[in-house]
Amino acid sequence: MLTHLFSKPQSSLSMQAKRLVAMRFLIYTGFQTSYFIGVIGTLTYADDASVVATSLAVLFMNVFVILGSFAGGAALDAWGPRRHFLLSIVGTLATGAAIIAFGRATGTVLAGAALLGFVMGFAQPIATSYPAYLTDDPAELKDINSAIAMFSNVSIIVGPTLGGFVAAATSSRAVFVLMMIFTVLAFIVGWGFRPQAVRVAARESTPADSSTTAITASQSSNPSTFARATFATSIKTVFTNSILALLFCIIFLSNFGYGAFDPLESFFYRDVLHVGVEWMGWLSSASGVGAVLGAVVALRLPPRFVSLKTLLVALMSVGVGSLIYVGTPYVGVTLIGQIVLGVAWGVVNPLHNTIVQTTAPLEQLGRVNSVMGFGNMFAGVAPLAIAPWLAATFGVQQTLVGAGMVVTAVPVALLLFGHWHFDCAARQ
DSSP: OHHHHHHHHHHHSOHHHHHHHHHHHHHHHHHHHHIIIIIIIIIIIISOOOHHHHHHHHHHHHHHHHHHHHHHHHHHHHHOHHHHHHHHHHHHHHHHHHHHHHOOSHHHHHHHHHHHHHHHHHHTHHHHTGGGGTOOOHHHHHHHHHHHHHHHHHHHHHHHHHHHHHHHHSOGGGHHHHHHHHHHHHHHHHTTOOOOSSOSSOOOOOOSSTTSOOOOOOOOOOTTHHHHOOHHHHHHHHHHSHHHHHHHHHHHHHHGGGGGHHHHHHHIIIIIIOOOTHHHHHHHHHHHHHHHHHHHHHHHSOGGGOSHHHHHHHHHHHHHHHHHHHSSSOHHHHHHHHHHHHHHHHHHHHHHHHHHHTTSOGGGHHHHHHHHHHHHHHHHHGGGGTHHHHHHHHOHHHHHHHHHHHHHHHHHHHHHHOHHHHHHHHHO
16 A cells, blocks of 8 residues: 555656656755754754754754745756756755864854755755746646655655764764765766756646635746846735735744744753653654655645645644644654654645746746745744743743644634635635
């Protein structure tokens, strides 16, 4: 049965799509070995830093992910996927080398967090935009995005697991060597990547019913329009298109509660679960197991369910998983929560990417995804200002439970009271 479930992305994808999946898997595995353990783990366990320090690390990373995503989106739209990918490889290798050489104090770890955030943001278009350079068929795009999500989620299993073993055997900083190894492997696989230069045809489609996201954007195939598509026009594209505007607001509001998670999770592991730094990697890998299953669910979704309403149901499930994850002091329950959380995220990501790719103009896609990513990351940055105060006032676990309640409540409220807006978007 499991073999049957995983057979579709293998057999239905083109060779170039499979190469893209492998490229994303390898570079993302490198990031997954390093972010949580290498930055947050080093600050919490090796440097015995405070919640304020970990909050600053997450703040720096998120801000620089935003800056990196704008730079990466501009580079993609200006120079195309191959040059963008080469720049991503060079930037990641340089960052790993710099952190290994200089990251031996809290201040330099924070600087390393900023560098790592920038290259992670710069590389985001590999997953969010590259598929649209291979096909303009919505069904094929969903399959590619689901396969990318599936193997990216395998990265969440492989990366933290390997990072946990390396951290246990040597030190939390040694995980950046793993990041560089996986980056080199991604470069080798990506050498033969040959995306389409232009669209072969514009796309227009009409939704089957009001619950389905309208996939109704014509995408220009004229390369000369790349230079004229500025960030200002990309921002305008997002907020004058009802589908993209709603998607931006949904992701922003739903992720707002998650801003408290990154700086507090390590303290939850240390002070509530009473486990070592290696468990940061192993519990994260449990989320990856769930996310792989979630991506399989997304792959099997009929096209009529590629909609904002389905996305909200998945985001509500993210909140439920979060509450299970942080709701008790028991590692076994936390493990279950991570799996539930992962399944939900495994559905969210390919749905989100497919909706954007089938709605935004190709010549602006890199920068439109940067605008969408800005909303997502800013939603995580804003709560960092109060996360240390909340943790000091109410406790780490209580703050995390409150954040999980926010993540759950927002999509529920939008599902209950947002019908009119969804119907208007579907008719666009």
